[in-house]
Amino acid sequence: MNDKFIIKNFSNLSVIKLKERIKNIREELPKDNRNNITFSKNFTLSLSNYCINQCSYCYYNHRIESKKNIILLDLDNIKNITNNALQYECKEGLILSGEKPDYFLEVKEKLERWNIQNYITYIKNICDYLLDKSILPHINIGLMNFNDFILLKEFTASMGLMLESTGLRLYKNGGVHQKSPSKLPNVRIDHIIKAGKLKIPFTTGLLLGIGESFKDRIKDLLLIKRVHEKFGHIQEVILQKFEPKEGITYKPKNELSIKEYLKITAIARIIFRNEIPIQVPPNLINGFEKDFIEMGVNDFGGISPITPDFINPNKKWPQIDKLKHICNNLGYNLKERLPIYKKFITKRFFLSNRIKNIIENYSEKIYN
Numbered sequence: 001m002n003d004k005f006i007i008k009n010f011s012n013l014s015v016i017k018l019k020e021r022i023k024n025i026r027e028e029l030p031k032d033n034r035n036n037i038t039f040s041k042n043f044t045l046s047l048s049n050y051c052i053n054q055c056s057y058c059y060y061n062h063r064i065e066s067k068k069n070i071i072l073l074d075l076d077n078i079k080n081i082t083n084n085a086l087q088y089e090c091k092e093g094l095i096l097s098g099e100k101p102d103y104f105l106e107v108k109e110k111l112e113r114w115n116i117q118n119y120i121t122y123i124k125n126i127c128d129y130l131l132d133k134s135i136l137p138h139i140n141i142g143l144m145n146f147n148d149f150i151l152l153k154e155f156t157a158s159m160g161l162m163l164e165s166t167g168l169r170l171y172k173n174g175g176v177h178q179k180s181p182s183k184l185p186n187v188r189i190d191h192i193i194k195a196g197k198l199k200i201p202f203t204t205g206l207l208l209g210i211g212e213s214f215k216d217r218i219k220d221l222l223l224i225k226r227v228h229e230k231f232g233h234i235q236e237v238i239l240q241k242f243e244p245k246e247g248i249t250y251k252p253k254n255e256l257s258i259k260e261y262l263k264i265t266a267i268a269r270i271i272f273r274n275e276i277p278i279q280v281p282p283n284l285i286n287g288f289e290k291d292f293i294e295m296g297v298n299d300f301g302g303i304s305p306i307t308p309d310f311i312n313p314n315k316k317w318p319q320i321d322k323l324k325h326i327c328n329n330l331g332y333n334l335k336e337r338l339p340i341y342k343k344f345i346t347k348r349f350f351l352s353n354r355i356k357n358i359i360e361n362y363s364e365k366i367y368n
């Protein structure tokens with residue numbers, strides 16, 4: 001089937017038909033995990049808001065003046081946040097930053113003052129520190145070269161980079177990625193492929209409601225599927241919606257409606273079936289959990305008891321117990337997972353021994 005035919009097929013499916021297909025896909029799973037929705041108890045180390053790109057929808061970038069920027073997070077802060085996270089039994093440390101912050105003088109000066117060779121060494125040192133505390137790092141720091149990947153693979157449980165959208169109009173005059181050179185589709189895809197070649201468990205996904213079309217969304221999901229078929233390293237697909245917030249002047253021409261959000265969620269689940277979980281951040285769908293679960297969501301991603309969602313700080317994380325309660329009422333179980341999905345733990349060459357040892361300890365608690 002070619003993409004054109006698949007897209008046409010999907011656009012004609014009614015909500016009832018979509019729900020029916022999701023139900024059938026779920027029934028292909030063994031009975032004991034058919035009704036599981038997973039999440040990872042995490043905390044975020046937001047290392048630097050400095051970023052070479054200027055995506056119109058971004059609240060994180062250091063150019064947003066209404067918020068306090070981080071040039072580089074220092075060790076005292078990292079230690080404080082990590083110690084707090086340990087008390088809450090967080091197992092994932094999400095390492096987040098803008099792209100290539102070391103392009104900026106302020107960041108460079110800090111690295112020099114701290115006697116750290118470069119930004120990637122700084123990341124490596126933080127991951128090393130987290131691993132000593134048995135915290136599993138998941139990094140999302142933008143584009144990296146092959147050597148950076150090889151170095152950081154030893155110190156991370158998984159990595160991530162959103163594909164966002166390959167819709168070409170987003171890169172043209174007036175598009176949200178016009179001033180973001182590293183968001184060019186080829187560059188993003190190349191990054192995801194590099195991770196595949198190096199057997200790195202990888203998280204990617206789409207950013208919705210930034211000017212892309214329905215067709216673009218499906219094409220991008222099919223693209224991720226093809227990459228995964230070749231390299232087998234995609235561990236989850238996130239469907240994240242753009243949220244308007246103070247300080248951001250960008251307004252999408254056609255805001256993503258809840259109906260469209262649900263539809264693309266169901267289509268994603270149909271495309272990836274039970275091979276790759278579909279994640280929707282629970283803080284973006286407050287009150288609609290039932291609808292999204294019925295449309296195929298089977299993962300709620302990282303939920304933090306101690307740090308905010310730095311991308312959408314106006315959207316609070318739900319309390320884990322409350323979310324558990326909501327899922328239980330709907331006949332589903334909210335189950336904790338690690339930042340690396342279970343099937344990658346035993347896959348050859350996907351993990352360093354140091355990380356495997358930490359995971360083995362957690363696996364007993366979480367997966368048994």
Ligand code: SF4
Nearest residue numbers: 051053055058061098
């Ligand atoms: S690359 Fe990320 S941090 Fe940088 S401007 Fe775009 S969305 Fe913001």
